[in-house]
Amino acid sequence: MCDRRASAAAGLADVAHPDVGEEVWRYSRIDELDLDRFSPSTVRPDAGTGIDAALAESAAATIILCDGWIEAVHVSDAAVEAGVSIGSVADMGDGVDLHGSVLEVPVDLFGHLNRAFCPGPLAVVVPDGVRLDGPVVVVSHVATEGVAAFPRLLVHCGDDAQVLVVEVQTSDDVEALVVPVLEATVGRAGRLRLAVLQELGPRVWQLAHQEVHVGQGASGELFHAGLGGYYARTRTDCRLVGRGAEGRITAAYFGDGEQGLDYRTFQEHAAPDTVSELLFKGAVDDSSRSVYTGLIRVLPEAVRTRANQTNRNIKLSPDAWAESVPNLEIETDDVMCSHASTVSPVDADQRFYLESRGVPTVVAERLLLEGFFAEVVAAAPHPQVASRLRRGLLAKLDRHATVGERGAA
Amino acid sequence: MTGEHVLRIEGLWAGVADTEILRGIDLEIRPGEVHAVMGRNGSGKSTLSHVLMGRPGYEVTAGSVTLDGVDLLGLAPWERAQAGLFLCLQHPTEVPGVSLEALLTEAARAGGRDPDTVREALVAEAERLGIDERLLERPLNVDLSGGEKKRNEALQLGVTGARYAVLDEIDSGLDVDALATVSRRIQEATDEDGLGVLAITHFSRLLEVLEPDRVHVLSQGSIRVSGGPELAEQLETEGYVGVLGDAAADEPETLVGLPHAAGFGEDPFADPLA
Numbered sequence: 001m002c003d004r005r006a007s008a009a010a011g012l013a014d015v016a017h018p019d020v021g022e023e024v025w026r027y028s029r030i031d032e033l034d035l036d037r038f039s040p041s042t043v044r045p046d047a048g049t050g051i052d053a054a055l056a057e058s059a060a061a062t063i064i065l066c067d068g069w070i071e072a073v074h075v076s077d078a079a080v081e082a083g084v085s086i087g088s089v090a091d092m093g094d095g096v097d098l099h100g101s102v103l104e105v106p107v108d109l110f111g112h113l114n115r116a117f118c119p120g121p122l123a124v125v126v127p128d129g130v131r132l133d134g135p136v137v138v139v140s141h142v143a144t145e146g147v148a149a150f151p152r153l154l155v156h157c158g159d160d161a162q163v164l165v166v167e168v169q170t171s172d173d174v175e176a177l178v179v180p181v182l183e184a185t186v187g188r189a190g191r192l193r194l195a196v197l198q199e200l201g202p203r204v205w206q207l208a209h210q211e212v213h214v215g216q217g218a219s220g221e222l223f224h225a226g227l228g229g230y231y232a233r234t235r236t237d238c239r240l241v242g243r244g245a246e247g248r249i250t251a252a253y254f255g256d257g258e259q260g261l262d263y264r265t266f267q268e269h270a271a272p273d274t275v276s277e278l279l280f281k282g283a284v285d286d287s288s289r290s291v292y293t294g295l296i297r298v299l300p301e302a303v304r305t306r307a308n309q310t311n312r313n314i315k316l317s318p319d320a321w322a323e324s325v326p327n328l329e330i331e332t333d334d335v336m337c338s339h340a341s342t343v344s345p346v347d348a349d350q351r352f353y354l355e356s357r358g359v360p361t362v363v364a365e366r367l368l369l370e371g372f373f374a375e376v377v378a379a380a381p382h383p384q385v386a387s388r389l390r391r392g393l394l395a396k397l398d399r400h401a402t403v404g405e406r407g408a409a
Numbered sequence: 410m411t412g413e414h415v416l417r418i419e420g421l422w423a424g425v426a427d428t429e430i431l432r433g434i435d436l437e438i439r440p441g442e443v444h445a446v447m448g449r450n451g452s453g454k455s456t457l458s459h460v461l462m463g464r465p466g467y468e469v470t471a472g473s474v475t476l477d478g479v480d481l482l483g484l485a486p487w488e489r490a491q492a493g494l495f496l497c498l499q500h501p502t503e504v505p506g507v508s509l510e511a512l513l514t515e516a517a518r519a520g521g522r523d524p525d526t527v528r529e530a531l532v533a534e535a536e537r538l539g540i541d542e543r544l545l546e547r548p549l550n551v552d553l554s555g556g557e558k559k560r561n562e563a564l565q566l567g568v569t570g571a572r573y574a575v576l577d578e579i580d581s582g583l584d585v586d587a588l589a590t591v592s593r594r595i596q597e598a599t600d601e602d603g604l605g606v607l608a609i610t611h612f613s614r615l616l617e618v619l620e621p622d623r624v625h626v627l628s629q630g631s632i633r634v635s636g637g638p639e640l641a642e643q644l645e646t647e648g649y650v651g652v653l654g655d656a657a658a659d660e661p662e663t664l665v666g667l668p669h670a671a672g673f674g675e676d677p678f679a680d681p682l683a
Contacts, residue, residue, distance in 0.1 A: 353504060371548070372506055
């Protein structure tokens with residue numbers, strides 16, 4: 001592990017800073033990011049981070065990370081008895097084999113930085129045949145002004161195993177950079193569900209990467225709620241490597257103020273009879289920006305692929321801006337692929353219809369937006385994830401309504 | 410406020426962009442009365458309904474509309490609804506993700522009525538209209554048949570307790586059974602609750618089930634002839650040319666120069682902003 005870290009650090013000088021000229025960084029704010037303003041966390045902070053009681057209640061395990069350091073790990077007796085291993089990779093006999101097993105080569109500078117500076121990756125290993133009822137809850141908090149935090153999470157869901165991992169990303173009101181990396185594998189006929197609730201403070205830069213490899217007859221389901229951050233980017237690679245593997249990626253995001261929310265997705269079909277479904281729905285208010293670019297890639301061996309990609313955006317303010325770029329790259333015949341992408345204001349006919357029944361304009365818009373996000377909320381893998389997302393969206397909608405009323409007055 | 414109960418339209422001129430469509434409409438609808446406004450395609454019928462509700466895109470250039478003394482033209486659409494006006498749309502809009510109950514609960518809240526009574530009112534009204542209760546949970550108008558949509562409009566009319574209803578071609582796209590149910594419910598509301606009705610229609614079919622007190626014939630943006638129920642029968646037998654004479658011949662076939670004036674599959678003369 002030390003070797004890996006040292007070689008990563010030594011190689012950093014050779015890795016270029018990303019450039020908006022590259023397709024995967026187009027429309028991003030990467031030009032604005034000054035890495036010299038942040039310092040990697042070198043000491044374990046003592047923040048005493050809390051955890052959502054409602055989420056923790058039914059959890060199979062709870063883990064708290066602070067500034068990328070593992071602060072606390074609690075695993076339920078039932079999970080321990082079932083043979084689930086959760087903790088620092090360094091403390092696990094075979095954990096080190098997981099490290100980098102998905103992301104052998106970091107995809108960009110931030111992957112390299114994470115590899116060099118992550119204080120200790122967290123591993124969640126669910127053995128073959130084990131089905132955890134409650135979620136594994138990971139709180140990843142950023143507490144220190146000026147810190148660059150590099151949390152890393154490795155998840156292995158064994159053959160026929162089932163697990164739900166819920167990661168809550170929060171911060172104090174600090175200016176910070178956080179570079180989370182998540183790598184996950186799902187064994188034969190396993191089912192991994194992963195939900196990320198991104199609720200960072202308004203001065204936090206986030207550059208996240210998550211990659212999941214889904215095995216034969218298995219399913220990987222990624223859920224994302226993007227609410228916080230100054231600039232929060234998540235790159236998701238979902239690679240379907242076994243015959244009949246399924247990948248589902250669902251996200252809701254809502255930007256306001258000056259926020260930039262940036263999503264890059266790759267649905268890669270590398271085996272026959274694989275299925276992927278992607279739905280991203282977002283709203284942008286004030287002068288916020290969102291980017292969605294996604295690629296469905298079907299490799300020559302992935303015959304009878306079915307893939308779908310849908311991105312819908314609502315612009316709530318004339319100064320807001322949403323970019324949506326779907327792409328297909330198909331190298332075989334006999335596939336069913338579709339993509340759809342829209343950016344539009346609130347539908348005027350729908351708003352008039354609601355108003356004509358006696359509903360004030362701001363309330364009508366709120367109902368329409370709640371309705372717009374309803375299918376994503378309904379797809380949340382846990383009731384607490386759904387309610388936390390709904391609360392976050394409602395807070396943003398309330399703010400929009402208040403600003404709207406002020407504007408109308 | 411005069412204390413007088415009447416929906417009064419006086420000297421109403423209105424249109425879209427630079428085109429006048431309504432050219433001086435005068436109507437008075439009192440509680441419990443049913444007025445039918447009949448006219449051919451392009452006569453301005455749908456424009457009248459949209460102008461009354463305040464749909465964006467229409468401009469009123471002269472005249473006034475008051476509801477029980479309240480000036481409607483100075484109000485936003487939702488305030489007109491709260492004042493007691495209801496528009497049954499010809500083509501009710503599909504609103505994915507929003508349920509009937511959520512909509513009417515917010516409408517009640519905005520009007521200072523108890524939102525907790527909405528559910529009960531909905532269920533009672535659904536029963537009167539023969540609407541399956543499961544429909545109440547569905548997103549508004551999504552995947553509903555023409556008949557279901559119109560029943561849904563009548564349902565909302567009943568629950569909001571509006572005092573005046575404008576029915577915009579409520580008989581279009583409706584099967585005979587649904588038409589009979591919806592018309593009967595509206596007729597009952599006029600008798601029981603004193604609902605005033607302005608029924609805009611192309612055909613006299615609606616008036617076989619909804620008995621009008623007055624019938625008005627709209628042509629070229631103004632009321633040309635008014636009369637009792639017998640006028641509808643005369644229209645049925647003699648047609649618009651028979652009733653209006655030469656005036657009917659001058660009626661524009663379509664509203665040339667307006668956006669989307671032509672090309673609608675179902676009705677090439679449909680209201681351009683409908």
